[in-house]
Amino acid sequence: MRTHRVDVLVVGGGAAGMAAAAAAARVGARTVLVEEGARLGGVLDQCIHPGFGLHRYREELTGPEFAARLVAELDGVEAWTGQSLLAVDPNRPRARTVGSEGLVEIEAGAVVWAAGARERPLGALRVPGTRPAGLFVAGLAQRLVNIHGLLPGRRALVLGSGDIGLIMARRLHLEGVEVVGVVEIRPHPGGLLRNVVQCLDDFGIPLLLSHTVVEVHGRGRLTGVTLAEVDGAGAPQPGTERFVPVDTLIVSVGLVPEVEGVPFAPRDPATGGLAASTRLQTAVPWLFAAGNCLAPFDLVDTVATFGARAGTLAARHARGELSPAPRPVPVRMGRNVAALVPSSLVPGEEAILYLRAREPLDRARVTVGPDGPTRTARGVRPAEMIEVRLTAEETAAMACLQEVAVEVTALR
Amino acid sequence: MRTAVIGAGVVGALLARELCRYEGEVLLFERELDVGWGVTKANSAIVHAGFHERPGTASARFCVEGNALFPEVCGELAVPFQRIGAYVLALADGERAALEGLRARGEELGVPGLELVAGDEVRRRLPDVNPAVVAALWAPSVGITEPWALALAAVENACANGASLHVGEEVTGICLRAGRVRGVRTDRAAYDVDAVVNAAGLDADRVAALAGVPVPGLVPRRGEYLLLVDVPPSLRSAVLFPVPTPHSKGVLVVPTVDGGLLLGPTAADLAPEERDATETTTDGLAQALAGARRLVPGLPLGKVVKAFAGLRPEPRDGEFWLGETNVRGFYQAAGMRSPGLTAAPAIARWLAGGIAADLGLAPRASFRPLRPAPPRVAELPPEEWDALIARDPCYGRIVCRCNRVTEGEVVAAIRRGARTVDGVKFRTRAGFGRCQGGTCTDRILALLAREANAAPDEISLRGPGSALVVGRVR
Known part of the structure; x- marks a missing residue:
């Protein structure tokens, strides 16, 4: 069995994983990406219809075109296709993979889990x-x-x-x-x-x-x-x-987050995906998560954004540059919320929450926590996720709360 | 001398193998396209201890003997067998007496290790069971296996010892002369034989009729199940039974050998002609669920990935039909109600010995009991897996992520006789896991087509009329 040493190991070569690997490499981390399929792209590879990339690239791309853009961004990333993950060591960032050249043990400083979701x-x-x-x-x-x-x-x-x-x-x-x-x-x-x-x-x-x-x-x-x-x-x-x-x-x-490969990492009971903070860090400090393994997202553009953030932070963790997070405050789904990522927020840091409403509303107010910040949203539909950005000051004010509930209520 | 075995379920398969211990030729006929696709593929997969059986019956004798044979047979054939034990749970004071009765009966039959366990101790050992449990009967000799894998392995070993397998070939007639068996006719050919064994499962009464042998009739009894995958180990420590009713062992919670959990079976008697009625029903699934939840209230239902039903043949007289009949040379191993799977190895050994004596067959010195197992990478140590990949890189390409099955294993399964997607699934477990084939079916279809040099629309799920695709896109 070969051994390979890197800073960041990314598991999954779809949009989240590619964006994570590219971002990690961009900040100087030695990065390896393992993808089980014969090609990079994940589910994008089979999505030959247009509609991707309107946010990230400001143009309408097909799935394979969107994937090709991400592949082109993989400068400095070692991308191994046809390589399947076998197991991740629960005690340290080390994983075993297999491909047609044999088994490989990868020792890393951080792991980004980006294995996507399967269909129910x-x-x-x-x-x-x-x-x-x-x-x-x-x-x-x-x-x-x-x-x-x-x-x-x-x-x-x-x-x-x-x-x-x-x-x-x-x-x-x-x-x-x-x-x-x-x-x-x-x-x-x-x-x-x-x-x-x-x-x-x-x-x-x-x-x-x-x-x-x-x-x-x-x-x-x-x-x-x-x-x-x-x-x-x-x-x-x-x-x-x-x-x-x-x-x-x-x-x-429905989609079910694919998280069985990291059985030791806590799940979010509401989504079944990995429980991660707004740093996209799990309770296992070296394990980061991005994409549909958190919860099924609506847009691949968003998945790529989350992936990049996870990759950057994983690289910083691997180099010891990521300060220990203050106690994360759990974020809970309140009234009319059907899905919410991530599972907790880090007080005093900017945060992005993504949520899905349960019922459609023409005009809605999103409330984060008791007496917390609010945002308004128009044309809320269960299919389309709502992005809520919180400032560092807003999250700092939540540091002492036991949990924060997010609600979507009708505005007249 | 030549013996025909009709039916390649677990009973016919083990019998064919046992007959190979003697001189003479063995022909094994199976109407379906593959081995073990009838009663064998959809049951509780339990190797029973025997305490459910009435002393003095053939069921009791062969259940206890069969249970004792399982380690040897599964060891020789490289088939999973785990003796995890079982608890019969009494959930009310009124059920305690039933446990005593089962223990007394089991002890009379020589079932080893039976022990009555107090409620507190049961809750300590099984933290997930219904807290109302007042006592349990612990039966350490109960095991779990893969019945279809056992049938496949027994057939492979029989064929390695000279038997011939005829799949997709239905026996349509039995030729008698002067009151004894002389041959069988199939939908393809006619064969001279000296003995015939009826191991035809749900069709055993029809096969008996072909020989003019009167039998009491079979009732298809449908059992519905739910399958959960990736369940926590605490739920998988033992088989859980309720206290039985006079006609059924009840709805059980059964760990599977590959990390899953079966809930079921129900017991619904169908009309005699409903022999392919393996559909599930709203009521049946609700009953399976309610029965299982009575034993374990907090089952993780989000882990349910499949509902299925199997039919078991209930002989109208309540007993196995075993051995010789009024037609010389026509034998039966039929009416195999529960515990038919458990009894199968013992019945096969006993019946093969009887046939050999009747036909004057000497032991075959060259019989080899061991079946070389196909490689299963998920169970190999890393260095052996690496060596396998070095010989054939296909063993490094994972096709089924859920159960970690490689392209090499799929190809090996095809070369060992799998012709359909289900054939690959039952040999390799690809498609049995949490995604239920959503990720791997297209790859397996492509491998089946490649290996058979066939068009993809010629590849089926489980035989004629079940093609997976209808052609190419335009």
Whole structure:
């Protein structure tokens, strides 16, 4: 087994990991990036649609184009593709990886965990029925179509109106698949408004809100699903069932942060992702985190921003330049907040919070903590995350609090 | 002399292997495209101790004998077997007497190590169980295994000892002359044989009918399960049973050999013709969940990744159908209700011996009981893994992240007979993990197509009619 010594090890070669590695190298850290896939880019590689980069590069790029920009920024980074992480030592920044040249032990000064997220499988929903061929999580269908050039079926239904589901509805339609609709259990779409318009409305694909799949049919290949309307609590309503014949079900019912490789690092109970402070540092001081392993983000641009911050701070930690943080103050999801990153803030330092509202609101007030700072926001939608920037003075005032709750309330 | 075994589930597979200890030819027929795809692939995967069985029955005898054989058989075949023990939990004072009854019965049968444990001690050993527990029966000989892996390994070892496997070939007739078996017909060919063993699982009554042997009939009993992955070790220390009812062992909490947890099974008797009704139901899944939560209230349901159902054959007379019949040369190892998996190694050994005696077969001196295990990198020490990669770099390319399966292992599985995505999954565990194949299915599809030199739309999930893709994009 070879041994390799670096300042910063970045795990994951998607947007977060590449931005982290580039930032770490930029401040002079010897940096190695390990990516399990054959190419850098992570999920960007299969996202051949446009819509990326409007914030970071001020132009509209496809996923592979956005990835190529980040690859071009990897000056001074040793990027190893086809290299899988096996284990991280819980006691010090040391990891074991494997690739077609064998096992490698990497000793580092800091580790950035940027392993992204996986899709929640249909089985997690405990939908009754059979388990035939023709059930695909959306990302798998996307890889089949965009990477392998294969058509998953002829007549499809999409379960879940998150962005991946919407994108795949359009993609399959463009490849000649009859897409009978997108089904969403909530009363509002899960994905960005622009995706509802550009992926469904523009192609006449129906969106069925407050519906879900209650049974899967077919023994060899899928023959159809039973749909039903749901009530406000998401419970199927008896008498509303109807059979929809399809040979393909695209499942897009959420992302789960991929954190199993660092079992010793505390999780945020609300997101299931790694618990990190506004420094993107976990409770294990040498372990930093960025991207969808914290919580699923809406925009890759934001992921890259978080990644760069994690990379910079990891490099400073590796060189002993990062002062020990004062006791971080936990940040909790309050009223009408469905997701929130990071999990705690460092008093006396600038902080960026990203949150997702539970219900849409035309005008809203975001409140951070009791009597804390407020921000206003317009056109709040669950699909689009709200960025809240706090000044060092504002966070310093929170130093003595046990926790800070963030709320989104309606403004009239 | 030639023996045909009908059905390559765990029973038929182990029987074929045991028959290879004797001279003569062994043919193993399986209607499905792969080994172990019937009852074998969807059950609780428990090696029972025997205390649930009524003394004097074949179930009791072969359960206790089978349990004792498992370390040897799984050792020889390189199949996972973990003797983690089990607790039967009494959750009310009224259930204490049942524990006493099970212990007395188990002791009569020679089940080793049974021990009644007081409620406080149970809570200390199992911090997650229902705090209402008043006592438990500890049975250290209970184990867990992978039934499909056992069937696959037994078939491989049988074939290495000269047996021939006929998958995707259905037996459609049994030829009798002068009251004894002379041959079998399949949907492909006819074979002269001297003996036939009915190990056809849910179809055993139909196979018996082909020979004109009267049997009491089979009821498909559906058991629904939920599978959790990556559960904390504290939840995986032992199998948990409730106090049994007269007709079922109840809903259990069962650790799997690869770090997961099974909740189930339910027990719903179906109509005799519903032999492929492996769908799950709203009620069944709710029952499985409620039953499991009764034992462990705080199960981490966010770790559920799959719901599935299996059918087990319930013989109408409640007992295994074993041994010779009124047709000479026609034997049965059927009606294999629970504890059929546990009993299988003992039944196979006993029945193979009987057939050999009837046919006058001498022991085969060249029989080799050991099956070389395919490499499983997740279990190798680093230096051995490195050496393997040096020989073949495919063993350094991880295909399934969740269960750490490499391209080399997938290719080896294909070369050992996997023709479908499920075939790869049951041989390597790729696709069994937390992402349920969402990350690796396309890569496995590509490897299957490459190795078979086939188009991707010829590759299926589990045989004809289950293609994964329909063609290329335009």
